[in-house]
Amino acid sequence: MMKQNIMMALIVASMSLSASAQNNGNQPKTVAQNSYQDHFTRSLHDVMQDVSQRWGVRFKYNVDTIGKQLPYADFRIKPYSLEETLTNICKYFDFNWWKQNGNVYKIKPYEYPRRHTEEGEQMLAYLKTLYQNREQFETRKDSVRKEVRRILGIDRYMDSLVHKKPILGKVRRYDGYTVQNICIETLPGEHVFGSIYTPAKKGKHPLIICPDGHFGGGRYRADEQQRLGTLARMGAICVDFDLYGWGQSEAEYGKNSHQTDRAHVIQALNAEVLLDYMWNHRKDVDKTRIGANGGSGGGTHTVLLTVLDDRITAAAPTVNLASHFDGGCPCESGKPIQLAGHGTCNAELMAFFAPKPLLVVSDGGDWTASVPTLEYPYLQYIYNMYGAKEQVTNVHLPQERHDYGVNKRQANYDFFIRVFGLDCSKLDESKVKVEKPEVLQSVIR
Template sequence: MDKIKSIIISLAIAVIPVSSLRAQTFESKYTKSFSTVMNGLEKRFNVKFRYSVDTVGLKLTYADFRVRAYSLDESLRNILSLFDFNYWKQTDKLYKIKPYEYPRRHVEEGEKMLAYLNTLYSNKDQWEMRRDSLRKSVRNLLGIDQLMDSLVHKKPVLSKIRKYDGYTVQNICIETLPGLHLFGSIYSPSTKGKHALIICPDGHFNGGRYREDEQLRLATLARMGAVCSDFDLYGWGESEKEVGLEAHQTSRAHVVQAMDGLVILDYLLHNRKDIDRNRIGVNGGSGGGTHTILLTVLDNRFTASAPTVNLASHFDGGCPCESGKPVQLACGGTCNPELAAMFAPRPMLIVSDGGDWTSSVPTVEFPYLERIYGFYNAKDKVRNVHLPSEHHDFGPNKRNAVYDFFIDVFKLDRKKLDESKVTVVSPEILKSNCLK
């Protein structure tokens, strides 16, 4: 019987990995496999992990000493930072393990950043010193002045004006730098007189500036009395034909898109006699919202701003066209809410929702903006429309919030607010085709 027991024990030992038999010691740096440690965390905290990173063969030194029995979050930070990984909470029981992303942080980190920024200024004078320094630093980090000094200033190519119910549309192509073009469309009211102007940088929604909700928004604003212009993202739409789609995933996209916003602003102000220079707005969603904020930092001519589904203290923008140039490092570190606050005390609308990174706006970012606007006794000039049950898009409720804002601050004609009057056209009709 003893011989049989010995054989059974020997067989059992034979199927156990040698590594698991080794005693954890100081000499071995208490090493365990990454998967063993993460499986242990799942059991300890009753959660599940999903991975978008390769973990095969990874080893973790001082493994169990990195675990905090009282905190899953601290345990994950201690473990994942060693491999340049990060974690994102999907539900109470599910976490996603992803590569480190330089523009994305956790909400708690955003709160800490705003708390730190609030210590830098306690009154209008201190804030304006910081604001002026930020403006110079952002311009320098973005490199916008070098591009603006290199503009070729050629006469644009314009399509015929197409007439619709209460508005017109004209396509435009402007050579900005030698061999590089801006491709866009100009939506104008059919009525005569002085009109507001709204620059509309585009975001990453499917279809680009040719999609239905973009046409509905710009045409409706035009029907109500505002000249509106959008333009292709760098490497999207007609720009893709010129520079290739891969060009969008570069830091150059960041500065070129900002340049395009300033170029179309300059063109319209210098060549349209029907623009009211006291009513110049900017509005875009998602990445277009990031560029909405950036344009207000770069140019003081804007008098109203409506960044939509983009603002967060913990997210700078997930595309190089939003964060390719390190503007968030300006003056020792900043974030989009502080850059947005530079617009104070002029009217600003923040549109947010519960289904993306802007879910924190009502409790985190908006109170910060109110504080800055309070330095000017102008808290009523900044507003937030939060849609807690909605997700990341530029849907009807977001568009209605934008319409209401510009109706209020630019005195647009609410009686013309009727999206059913807009003619949605095919992308080809909105293209300049000036490269043919």
């Protein structure tokens, strides 16, 4: 018996030496197996290193991964899909992944208004099961629009308006158009600040309400003035206004006010107040031609304005519309209006505008890259229910990024020339005077 035990010990020792010799060579070390008892837990850092090596990708982190442990770690790794693997890992920590350029992926905190393109595709497919004809779509539209209004809570604010006369600045005259500042007290002690761009030519003109986006400089930047001044030279009255907590509004509400859900409501309210003023008090407004046009966050509010107000007859949301993105700022998604109707998205909200003329401008460098293959076909499907498929158009700029550059502005010009009969011979941005910010600001008396 003793001889057998000695022989067994020699055999085990020999095997151990052999394994050690192999590990001193080029063979990988054997990693100790985790166990059922510890829920197959591994360090998140180690798991992500393994994933990086397996698929040959790099990760950037906007989250803290130090000390985090992942249970059932190896079971979350799917050898057939990197992205399913990342989803399985990230959801445990309420993270999300986003593909960047090339082989780089960014790991970020979960964002409720931002989803993957595939989720937008699934949402639109689901929505299409809710209506197979125009009548069913109209029923859905009426219900969701009412619920959006309720969730936004705008009627409570509208009922509290003070209805004071606006403060109008001196009319400044330029080549083919004028600019006049406007300030309206909306709620007690609160104001909306904006500017009115008007054609120099007398007569009835279409009106375009222009919510602003988050581009640097706000409504005072050059491309905003160029766009509105050019549209005015061609024959449209245009009105823009400060974002809540930006520009003059920042002095009134404070810098941090923009990062609140109140911004979502007040910006919509301000658009309505300005539209009401122009509608009721400007005799040069043609009430049959009312437009909405803005980019980025201004595009979000262009969509929202069409949901809230039936007076809008043509709309051009620019570098904004997507089924998988609600808007990354509280001024766009602070109120959960996308929960209306048991779930909706900006593409469906925009589809409620059918069959009126609609232009969607998109590019290849932001979330609107999916528009030509996803949101635009969906909009065509809805417009086709009304026999008006030709009334919705998409200008896609695949080589461009998120801005309000000249090609985006040109798409806006072409659209409003067509639907509002503007004078294309006046299309010359070089004729627009770019004013200093202080000139565009109102003086409260």
